[in-house]
Each structure stands twice: as C-alpha cells, then as structure tokens.
Amino acid sequence: MSFITTLSFKDLQRLREVVRKVHMAHYREDHVSDYECDRIIDALGPGVLEWDLKRLVDGKEAIPSS
Numbered sequence: 713m714s715f716i717t718t719l720s721f722k723d724l725q726r727l728r729e730v731v732r733k734v735h736m737a738h739y740r741e742d743h744v745s746d747y748e749c750d751r752i753i754d755a756l757g758p759g760v761l762e763w764d765l766k767r768l769v770d771g772k773e774a775i776p777s778s
Contacts, residue, residue: 715758716750723765727753730764 716724728749735752736744
C-alpha cells in the first residue's frame with residue numbers, strides 16, 4: 713500500500729506543491745509531473761512528509777518561492 717493512498721486530495725496537492733518547489737527545483741520542466749512528485753513523496757516516507765505538511769498548514773513555514 714502506497715503512502716499516497718492514505719492522504720486526502722487536498723493534502724496530496726499541498727505535498728506536490730512542496731515537492732515541486734523544494735525537491736524538484738533543478739529538474740527539467742518536462743520531468744516535473746504529478747507522477748514524479750508522487751514517486752518522491754513515496755520515497756521520502758510518511759514521517760518526513762507529515763512533518764512538512766503540518767508545518768505548512770500551521771503557518772510556521774512558507775513554501776519557498778522560485
């Protein structure tokens with residue numbers, strides 16, 4: 713079972729946004745897709761991503777802008 717299947721759609725969209733801005737900042741534009749974001753989310757695991765999501769929702773941290 714994938715970690716992504718346990719997330720709400722809203723949380724998944726938030727995590728994808730974080731992954732795009734932080735973890736995929738240097739990827740070529742044609743490699744930045746939801747599928748690739750989901751692979752990174754699964755690879756990082758639930759512990760790290762839940763912490764990132766909690767900080768984002770609580771307003772303690774902003775997503776870096778490009």
